Amino acid sequence: MSTSRRSKYPLLMVICAFLVSASTLSAADEHPKNWTPPAKLIYAQKLSDESMASHPELLSVTFHGVPPGQTDAYTMFAGSYPDRIGNADDPDDIDISKKGITIVDPRWHRPNDTVKKFVMMLPLRDTKGENIGELVLAYKNPTPSPKNEKDYFLGSTALRDSLMKKIPSYAALFEAAR
Secondary structure: HHHHHHHHHHHHHHHHHHHHHHHHHHHHHHHOOOOOOOOOEEEHHHHHHHHHHHHHEEEEEEEEOOOOOOOOEEEEEEEEEEOOOEEOHHHHHHHHHHHHOEEEEEEEEOOOOOEEEEEEEEEOOOOOOOOOOOOEEEEEEEOOHHHHHHHHHHHHHHHHHHHOOOOOOOOOHHOOOO
């Protein structure tokens, strides 16, 4: 290999490293972190893991709200994508936590989503039935039809209500899992 050809490789490696760093920073800027989870496994994460294990139709289960000791720092505090835990919530997530609304979100034609999915965003409730945050459920392999939207809605509310029976309070979600 010629000397001039070898000397181009270090420059090429530097350029590639820069591009990777720039794209990583750009992705991080899109979803800034506003909370760092504790080192211990919290109860909400255990509930997410159990839900994923018992519902193979799901792509993800995430819990959102304001972690204890924070003020208006709405974030994902547990879920199927550990690298996203601590991401600041989007305005629709905050609306669900604050207002207790449900969003039925079929994502058939979203160009930025790499996987076709159906997303349900529901108020998270405790054993008393109080709205305490948000639960987001993403389903795999959706087929667009009104019947399926109803099925996703009913299945999601049933799953949320089964979780509700396991959540004595919002604070309990942040306790160490047993």
